[in-house]
Amino acid sequence: MADQKILRLGEKAPSEEMAALKETVASCMQCGTCSASCPVTRAMDYTPREIMRLIMTDMEEAVLGSQTMWVCASCYSCAARCPRDIEITDLMLRLRSIAIKKGYQPRADVAFYRHFMSIVRRYGRMLEPELMIRYGLTTNPLKLLGMAPIGLTMLRRGKLAFKPDLIKGRREVREIFDRVEGGGE
Amino acid sequence: MKYAYYPGCSLGAAAREYDSSLRAVCQRLGIELAEIEDWNCCGATPATTLDPLLSLALAARDLATVERQGLAMMAPCPGCYKNLRKASLSLAKDEELRQRVNETLGGAKLQRSPEVRHPLDIIVNDVGLDNIPVEKPLQGLKVACYYGCAITRPRGGFDNPENPQSMDRLMETLGAEAVPFPYKTKCCGGAVFLPREELALELTAKILAKAKASGANCVAVGCPLCHLLLDMYQFKVEARAGMTFNLPILYFSQLMGLAMGVDEKELGLERLAVSPASLLREEWTQATA
Incomplete structure (x- = not known):
């Protein structure tokens, strides 16, 4: 995995967001317990331990352009076992939001999270079929066909809601999105 | 024994049988569930993916409602449970953060953070295994x-x-x-x-x-x-x-x-x-x- 990049230390000063993260990983001793505990490293370009090191050495572009935080299944195995009590899973989630903010992430993953939250913004609650359809249409419409058998089984089992479960406080929820900078659409 | 019940989005759709079986079992065990009025989605991982503050604020609206009920919360979906519990603990600890989050809430504000619990915990530790008929x-x-x-x-x-x-x-x-x-x-x-x-x-x-x-x-x-x-x-x-x-x-x-x-x-x-x-x-x- 991109060893050469790891050797090119300190190309430029970290951004404000990454400098804050750097502080949270300062006690990392590169023991690799996180990577050994992670169930999905094989789908990552950098392992969690490598991400920690890249943050410590200000390799911001490598970190934010990485697949790692998008592959992270937020299972918290790394955080539960880190001998230095670093909240690695939360850090992965934070990397996602920084990457989005800095324009690194045009991928399908982001489409999923945005669709999810735009549904919550409108109804106050999730509406799963709408999420599946919107996500399918913007990423890979053919995949929607692949979801059909499961959709039908869920339909027969009465597990699909077709109408949004609208909450009364929708306006309150919308205002939360509006007041939080960068949230929502 | 009474808890504020947070079903979360899944229990009204894909996990309907979790909701109905849990409610039935709780009734038999003498656990009263008061569904949280007008609860909203906890934000799951997508909210924190977009913005950690958004995730806390969505959780805080629910937590503030529970606080008015004066009860501990039961959250059967572990995604909601983890999100709400984490938000509750971090907002209790960090007053400055709580103020920032409260500024985003149009309705009730969060003062103290209610306890958030999973039903397994409540059944095993509050009811007790010996009391299951x-x-x-x-x-x-x-x-x-x-x-x-x-x-x-x-x-x-x-x-x-x-x-x-x-x-x-x-x-x-x-x-x-x-x-x-x-x-x-x-x-x-x-x-x-x-x-x-x-x-x-x-x-x-x-x-x-x-x-x-x-x-x-x-x-x-x-x-x-x-x-x-x-x-x-x-x-x-x-x-x-x-x-x-x-x-x-x-x-x-x-x-x-x-x-x-x-x-x-x-x-x-x-x-x-x-x-x-x-x-x-x-x-x-x-x-x-």
Whole structure:
């Protein structure tokens, strides 16, 4: 995995967001317990331990352009076992939001999270079929066909809601999105 | 015993049988559930992916409602449980953060943070295993107790994150055999199953194969996402892994309901993709006959 990049230390000063993260990983001793505990490293370009090191050495572009935080299944195995009590899973989630903010992430993953939250913004609650359809249409419409058998089984089992479960406080929820900078659409 | 009930989005749709069986079981146990008025989605992982403050603020609106109820919260979905509990703890600790979050709330503000608990915790620790009225012991059922991720992790919850025991003890109390299951806290990939389906199917295959190899004839879960993958996606996992599992996946509350003699209509067994009918007919009734 991109060893050469790891050797090119300190190309430029970290951004404000990454400098804050750097502080949270300062006690990392590169023991690799996180990577050994992670169930999905094989789908990552950098392992969690490598991400920690890249943050410590200000390799911001490598970190934010990485697949790692998008592959992270937020299972918290790394955080539960880190001998230095670093909240690695939360850090992965934070990397996602920084990457989005800095324009690194045009991928399908982001489409999923945005669709999810735009549904919550409108109804106050999730509406799963709408999420599946919107996500399918913007990423890979053919995949929607692949979801059909499961959709039908869920339909027969009465597990699909077709109408949004609208909450009364929708306006309150919308205002939360509006007041939080960068949230929502 | 009364709790503010936060069903979360899944329990009104894909996990309906979790909701109905849990409500029925709680009623039998004398646990009163007051559904939180006008609750909103906790934000799950997508909210914090877009903005950590958004995630806290959505949780805070729900927490503030619970605070007015003056009760502890019961959150059966581990995704909601983890999110709300984490938000509650961090907002209790950090006054400046709480103020920032409160500024985003149009309605009630959060003063003190209510306690957020998973039903397994409440049943095992508040009700107590000795107080569960078992009418029809689950003899013959060999259960792999699958806790998944967020019931115990990251840490500081009600059970051990490496080798949790609450569901195992519960199953034994119901008369079932809790088989030793080394993958009880392995991740099924539920949080990324839409954008990363292949990965989730791979992880789920391992869990199902290990449950089978452990001698289980069914799996107990306490999470709608784990259930979706292990049950609803089981045929897809089988096709991909080239294996046959035919393993019924039940919510722990459904198994409780069976043992406590709750009306089967309330347990929603017919909603499961992998039917437990032959398991219950052949393994359970034979053993109790």
